[in-house]
Amino acid sequence: QIFETESLQITLDISVLRVSGRGPNAIAEVANNANILFKIACDKVKLDSFTRAGFRFIKSKTFPSPAHALKFANIAGTEETAALGKEGKKIGFVTSTRFESDSAGLLAGLRVEEREWNFMLPWESRPLFSEKLSGKSWALVSDVDYYTIGVIAKESLDVEMWVNQAIKAIQLYWSEV
DSSP, X not given: OEXXXXXXXEEEOSSOEEEEEOSTTHHHHHHHHHHHHHHHHHHHSOOOEESOOXXXXXXXXXXXXXXXXXXXXTOOOOSEETTTEEEEEOOOEEEEEEEEOSSEEEEEEEEEEXXXXXXXXXXXXXXXXXXXXXXXXXXXXXXXXXXXXXXXXXXXXXXXXXXXXXXXXXXXXXXXX
């Protein structure tokens, strides 16, 4: 089941409880609502442990071209590769790295995404606007997943505090986020 507002989306599945947010208050809303839902799930479904708690933080910045995005990230890239010969052209950029301790992990990724949109206007609106609104841009996307490792007893997890600690840990090492 999915419940959705303009700034919050709550997904309840057989094996997953996910709270997603966007906007200026997203982190506080996610932390608060996830904490409430965690307590309800533990109480109503009689859960006493979990196999994973995670906090995923995605941030993007739009650019007019992939070259501009790579330049902003200070990433030099060649436009071809010897492995594919002259026909092999670079069509994107993706990199990731992963760290783990005995109890937590962090998966951090950076990629350039092409974003294209096309809107077909209804026939009756076409005298006022062009027939089709479309465009293309590129985004540099940072995607950081901070997660627990191992079984977590419900008593040992304060979701709101954990989310706030996770964002502080991410921001400490990803100051541009």
